[in-house]
Amino acid sequence: MRQTVESAKAMGFAALLDRIKEAGLTEYGLCPEPLADRIYAACAKEGDAYVHAGLNNADVDRVLLGLLREDPERVLAGIFAAGTLVGAAAKFLYIPEEEKELTEALRPLAEEYKIVLVNDIINVRESEGDLLLHIVTAAELADLIDGCSESGVYVSTDGETLKKVPGDTPVPELVSLEGAKAVYLGYGYCTPDEAKEMKAKDATTGLIRVLSEKDCIVSETAKQLLKYRKASCGRCVFCREGLIQLEFMQREITMARGKSSQLDLTKEIGEAMTCSTLCTVGQESSKIALTAIEKFGPEYEAHYKKNKCPAGVCTAFVHIYIDPQACTGCGDCLDVCPADCIEGKPNFIHMIDEFECTKCGKCIEACEEEAVQMTSGKLPKLPNRLIKVGKFKKH
C-alpha cells in the first residue's frame, strides 16, 4: 500500500481534518463545498456511512478518468483516507459501465485498498448522507497527505491528455479560438466571444473542445445526447423520457425532418429536466441542447427552414451525383458501392439512384476522374437512362 495510507493513519483524524481545512480542499465538480464539511456531514449520519467515489454522473466525456489510468493508486489511496475519516462501513468506486477493461485492471489494487468497484453511476438517492467524492478530490486528498499538493484544475483539449493548470487560466491560453464556431465546455456550448472570458475552472468535465465551421452543432448535440441516454439509469421519468425526446428531435432536424416547434419543445423539456431529476445526468444533460438552441439558433433554422446544413455534415441535405461530362464509364464506383445503387456498364455514363444511396461517400473516393460530386445545392441536369460516354448533351 502506498505511503499515503500510513501517513493518514499516523496523522490521526483531527490533524488530518485540520490539514484539509487549512489547505481549503473543496469537493471537485458540481458541488464545490469544503471537503471538511462533507466529511463532518457523513460522520453525523445515523447508522453506517459509506464513501461513493467516481466522476460526476453526468460526466460522459470521461476525460477525468485519465487520473485513474495514469496513477490509480493515488486515487485509491485518497478514497481509502476519506473512508478512514468518516469511519466508512464500505468504500465504493464507480467506473462507467463501458470501462470494463479498466475495471478489471484495477481490481487487484482495489482489493488491497478494500474498495469495491462498481460499473455504474452513483445512486444518489440511496447514498444520501454518505460521502460522495469526485475522483479528482480523492487524488488531491492523497497529494495533500503526501505533502505534494499543487493547486489547479485538470483540463484536456484533445479528449485524451490531461494537464493541470491554474483554475483561472483564460480559455484562449489553452485552445486557439481562430476559426472557432463554438466552444464546448462544462456541459454546454459557448460562443468564441464568451469563451474569451471563460477560465479553465469552467470546464467542469475537464474537456475543452473547439468546434469549427466544419462541425454541425445540431449533429454534435444529438451525439452528446445519445451518450447521456446511455448513461441514464432511467429511474427518473424526466431524465429517461426527456433524453429520448431531446435526442430524437435533434436527430430529426439533422435528417431534414425539422420543425420550429421542436425547438420550443426542446426548451420546455430541457428546462423541466433540470429541476425534476435526481442526479446530474438529468440536471446537466439538457444544457447542451438548451445552449445550442440559444446561441446557435440560425444554424438550427438553416436546417429546418432552408433545408441546409451549413457545415455540410448532415447528409440528408446533400446530393451525390455523377457528373456526366466527367464520367469515363470505368465502373470503379459501381464496384465499391455497398448499397448497390449505381447503374452502369463499361463505357456508359454511370448513374446513382438517390433514393437508395446512403451517402457513404465510397464512390467519391473510388473515382479517379473526380466525376462523383457532392452538393448541398440544386442538382445539375443529369441523364435519366444509360448513355454512352461523350454523348450526353447538357441542353
Ligand code: SF4
Ligand atoms: S437523473 Fe437520470 S441518471 Fe440520475 S437518477 Fe434520475 S434517471 Fe437516473
Ligand code: SF4
Ligand atoms: S463515376 Fe467515376 S468511377 Fe464511376 S464509372 Fe464514372 S469515371 Fe468511373
Ligand code: SF4
Ligand atoms: S455514396 Fe455510397 S451508397 Fe451512395 S452511390 Fe456512392 S457508394 Fe453508393
